Amino acid sequence: MKIESIVRSEEPIALFGGGQIGPDDLNLAFNRVNCVVAADGGAAILIDSGRIPDAVIGDFDSLDPVYRDQIPDAQQFFVSEQDSTDFEKALRQIEAPLVLGVGFLGARVDHQLAAFNTLVRLQDRPCVLLGEDEVILHAPPKLALPMAKGQTVSLFPLRRVTGRSRGLEWPIDQLVFEPDGQVGTSNRALGAIELQVDGPGLLVMLPRDMLDEVMRAFLSGQSARWPARAE
Known part of the structure; x- marks a missing residue:
């Protein structure tokens, strides 16, 4: 049975992770989408920039309570299972013509490989990951x-x-x-x-x-x- 997506949009969405985000990445994403979603700890950089994410999806194990307390309860979506990454948890729950993934490349190689694995396994969810180069x-x-x-x-x-x-x-x-x-x-x-x-x-x-x-x-x-x- 198909699970109803948490976030649905007819326009592209930006999804932010807790990894490496370059100095121009925020503005680049904000200028191309209207809706921004965070995968767990990815909410922190959005809040620091002055933008409360439209939705935060994850198990909230990597989001400091100081940030979580600033997000309205209606915009927090808890996904409890521990068999997937924050990126996969969030991408599974987004239905949009395209997702722009920011903060999923750079830093740890294992996280990058897991993101590539997710891109291929969730093959019906078009997503472009933004890297430094x-x-x-x-x-x-x-x-x-x-x-x-x-x-x-x-x-x-x-x-x-x-x-x-x-x-x-x-x-x-x-x-x-x-x-x-x-x-x-x-x-x-x-x-x-x-x-x-x-x-x-x-x-x-x-x-x-x-x-x-x-x-x-x-x-x-x-x-x-x-x-x-x-x-």
Whole structure:
């Protein structure tokens, strides 16, 4: 049975975590979304910036009571299970055309790997993670982006996956990507690129300044979405 999402929106949402957040990340997110949600301890940086999150989702084990007391009870959503990360708890409960994830990259490598795992397992929840130098997303079935010649396009599989490309210096058409086999780091755009992926499981890493183009691609509907993964 499908569980009703805690946060639902027809517009993109920003989701903040408790990890590394750069000096420009807050304004970048605030200028692109109207609704901001925090995954547990991610509420602290929002409150410090003067913004009370529209919702806080988690088990509240990493949010200081000083911050929690400033959040209205109606905007706190307790999720008790301990088998998932704060990022997964929150992303599962958001229904939106796109989630911009801030504060989930940088710092601890294990947290980053867990975030990548969540992107792929929650394949029906489009999400773009913002990093210091790049944006990282789970490749949708189709992705077309206007890129400048020479910009880096890195592809990393978390499952066995195949696909086709146009506009890459090294096409992927004849490749089989696997986590312990062929990967596609440091490919380069020849200009506008197109990717078609045969199944979920491929991470795409692009320069940070591609964020707006990536958001437009998802919000236009041209990229399509993977169905929810069978549990």
